[in-house]
Amino acid sequence: MRAIITVTGRDSMGIIAKVSGECAQFGANIIDISQSVLKEYFAMIMLCEIDSLAIPFTEFVDKMSELGHKCGLEIRTMHEEIFNSMHRI
Amino acid sequence: MTEILETINMIREENLDIRTITAGISLYDCVSEDAARFCDNIYDKITHVAEKLVKTGCDIEKEYGIPIINKRVSVTPLSLVGGKLTSDGYVMAAKALDRAAKTLGINFIGGFTALVQKGFTNSASALLDAIPQALSETSLVCSSVNVASTKAGINMDAIARVGKIMRDLAYLTRDDNSIGCAKFVVFANAVDDNPFMAGAFHGAGEAEAAINVGVSGPGVVYSAIKRAGDCPLDELAELIKKTAFKITRMGQLVACEASRRMNIPFGIVDLSLAPTPAVGDSVARILEEMGLEMCGAHGTTAALAMLNDAVKKGGVMASSHVGGLSGAFIPVSEDEGMIAAAAAGSLTLEKLEAMTAVCSVGLDMIVIPYDTPEAVICGIIADEVAIGVVNTKTTAVRLIPAYGKKIGDSVNFGGLLGYAPVIDVNMRSPERFIKRGGRIPAPLHSLKN
Numbered sequence: 001m002r003a004i005i006t007v008t009g010r011d012s013m014g015i016i017a018k019v020s021g022e023c024a025q026f027g028a029n030i031i032d033i034s035q036s037v038l039k040e041y042f043a044m045i046m047l048c049e050i051d052s053l054a055i056p057f058t059e060f061v062d063k064m065s066e067l068g069h070k071c072g073l074e075i076r077t078m079h080e081e082i083f084n085s086m087h088r089i
Numbered sequence: 090m091t092e093i094l095e096t097i098n099m100i101r102e103e104n105l106d107i108r109t110i111t112a113g114i115s116l117y118d119c120v121s122e123d124a125a126r127f128c129d130n131i132y133d134k135i136t137h138v139a140e141k142l143v144k145t146g147c148d149i150e151k152e153y154g155i156p157i158i159n160k161r162v163s164v165t166p167l168s169l170v171g172g173k174l175t176s177d178g179y180v181m182a183a184k185a186l187d188r189a190a191k192t193l194g195i196n197f198i199g200g201f202t203a204l205v206q207k208g209f210t211n212s213a214s215a216l217l218d219a220i221p222q223a224l225s226e227t228s229l230v231c232s233s234v235n236v237a238s239t240k241a242g243i244n245m246d247a248i249a250r251v252g253k254i255m256r257d258l259a260y261l262t263r264d265d266n267s268i269g270c271a272k273f274v275v276f277a278n279a280v281d282d283n284p285f286m287a288g289a290f291h292g293a294g295e296a297e298a299a300i301n302v303g304v305s306g307p308g309v310v311y312s313a314i315k316r317a318g319d320c321p322l323d324e325l326a327e328l329i330k331k332t333a334f335k336i337t338r339m340g341q342l343v344a345c346e347a348s349r350r351m352n353i354p355f356g357i358v359d360l361s362l363a364p365t366p367a368v369g370d371s372v373a374r375i376l377e378e379m380g381l382e383m384c385g386a387h388g389t390t391a392a393l394a395m396l397n398d399a400v401k402k403g404g405v406m407a408s409s410h411v412g413g414l415s416g417a418f419i420p421v422s423e424d425e426g427m428i429a430a431a432a433a434g435s436l437t438l439e440k441l442e443a444m445t446a447v448c449s450v451g452l453d454m455i456v457i458p459y460d461t462p463e464a465v466i467c468g469i470i471a472d473e474v475a476i477g478v479v480n481t482k483t484t485a486v487r488l489i490p491a492y493g494k495k496i497g498d499s500v501n502f503g504g505l506l507g508y509a510p511v512i513d514v515n516m517r518s519p520e521r522f523i524k525r526g527g528r529i530p531a532p533l534h535s536l537k538n
Contacts, residue, residue, distance in 0.1 A: 078154035085342040
């Protein structure tokens, strides 16, 4: 199973480090990262494998969102299937 | 990448959501001669079968990042399983449904329903008598009555009775803006698998249980049309179809997932455009973006007809089973653009009636003056169900003759039920017509065999 993590907010130092650190802590394996900075605005999309998560996926969603609150970012973690089902036949 | 951003934008900026996951539950095995035992049976069955509904809904919401606004239960029309219940017995049963809904933590429970399109059974008659008290003494129970069908014609005696029920409900819930009327709907050609309230029930031919899902997304369609600019209408129709496809695919995913987790078979996805009073979540604003100065202007019915058709065409390929009411809803108090158009006098009752001929579902959440005579209410209902019967479609009437309110006033129900100005009604009397009673025969095209 794979999840998409999207991170948006004002750019600052160490965003990727913080997010990937949290992923590693809970056992989410990062497969791909796409990132861009437009003016001061930071946007990142991460594709993660979540088969060996140490905690239930719903808790992982909360943990990532809490991290976002702490860092002034918006972090959404969504099951990959929602994107596949919406855009692929 | 663009697909991911598009999905997230739909959810974040354009109010895309799953409007409801509704668990349909059969109550056939709850029948009992004893009213108290019957109530225990239905309470136990509902709370057992739908035990995981709210948790499942919340889990899916979190894992997929898609808001699921309502979790609901619909049950077999109570008049089919009530046996010899008196109207007092039916009030008890409504309270049992209410208790079950509160135990589960769901938003509404539907199925306090009678099917009387051709005539009354004793049981249906007792249930009808119980509706005003049952709905005014419970908070989560929704009730519906099917008074007509293309096959059976129009039961005018039933229309006379439901007109009185609406007035009684308005009076009994007068301290709360006559909110009882928001939980009561009158149907022609009611459908068995509708997940939307107030008209949801688990029809006579349905399975033991089923998961039905209603999607929403007027904001997404609105934004897509806005981005398209001044293109021809056939291009616009294509765009709406593509958008509806995406919305519905999400509904299908959620329905299948809920079905798997609750171990209840998947029923249908309702291809709906269901508005809310929030800005940016309005069907009326879609019509205006299509090129109307204001909803209700001449051209509104044509625009709505195209929108409704395109939503169905786009949605139907996205889901394995489509059902329910499927189409664009036009509940006045629940749609910010409709509210504005009604307040400005652009959207009249007559125009709304015309619009219901080409969309789902009917005259919905319309506040009328409290002094509207019963016969006039019955006349409005008769007109609306006639549209359904003759056009072989579902139509419905949910009117609120709000206590003490007159033209110029407005009523606020709060939450998703929204707010609305009192709309003008033609008060000329159809009383003699209504008092004739009897049945309007089924139209010729009911004879298809």
